[in-house]
Amino acid sequence: MTPQQTEQFFAILAAADPEPRTELLYDTPFQLLVAVVLSAQATDAGVNKATPALFAAAPGPAEMVALGEDRIRDLVKTIGLFNTKAKNVHALSAILMQQYGGTVPETREALQALPGVGRKTANVVLNVAFGQETCAVDTHIFRVANRTGLAPGKTPDAVEDALMAVIPPAYRRHAHHWLILHGRYICIARRPQCWRCPVAALCAYEPKTPAPLP
DNA sequence: ATCCCGAGGG
DNA sequence: CCCTCTGGAT
Structure with missing residues (x-):
């Protein structure tokens, strides 16, 4: 993925959730x-x-x-x-x-x-x-990074390094949030919902899965 | 590479 | 019934 495409990728995910809540869902x-x-x-x-x-x-x-x-x-x-x-x-x-x-x-x-x-x-x-610019590579983010071609890597550590190298500065604070939601609700493990994926045009995954029949 | 180990989905 | 699910320690 080119730097321009990466920028677009995050701009699109961010548009879906422009102001992610920074307060903790848990009390402390x-x-x-x-x-x-x-x-x-x-x-x-x-x-x-x-x-x-x-x-x-x-x-x-x-x-x-x-x-x-x-x-x-x-x-x-x-x-x-x-x-x-x-x-x-x-x-x-x-x-x-x-x-x-x-x-x-x-x-x-x-x-x-x-x-x-x-x-x-x-x-x-x-x-x-604590609001630091880290990205935690869990199974969701590992899958999204590899499947899309955003930041490929064979191990979670390699993917984390790749992500930190490509995420534009403006998106670093909330990249973790956007990526994990994308993996959880759209780029699902078993059956990615490509037909309603906002970044399908930038994604390397083939074949893109069609919408299920009604 | 292997163990831990319940709930829920396909 | 079989598999995966926001891993970590040995």
Whole structure:
């Protein structure tokens, strides 16, 4: 994709959502962090169902530590990989209390040192909670970057590097948001909805899928 | 490369 | 019934 096409690509996605909300959907960076840790290999619907009760019981890291691993596990039972996730959420909360005064650190290194937090989760927190110009390459963005030809790469890390190299400065802050929504609702894994895709003309994916018969 | 591991969709 | 879903650690 040429730089002009890349510019157009983002201009079109941005036009669909010109002023993405910058307020957190969760009350605090801590709750966002926990929600993203829980979202690994899980559906967003499953996480959205479990988090209200979890955060009602433990809104911050102090309460999460007090709640204890067993009760956390109980509250996230309906999500896959719940054993690992309960352990990580509890351990991570304890570290925030011990090392960061109960706050969420704002650097990639500190975030990635937390249990259950890898590069993708760290990048989401940095972007969504702290407004940094990072792009978290999850399966949605990995697929969109490769399928469209926007920023091809064989590994998520390679795609992230490619994205950071091609995203025009004006779009860097919200590129993550626009790309993930595009992947979630239009450029779907099984059956991309090319017939209603706003960037189909710029996309390398072939054959473009036709609209389903009524 | 393998394990973790429930819910929902096709 | 089989597969995927906003991964991370070993």
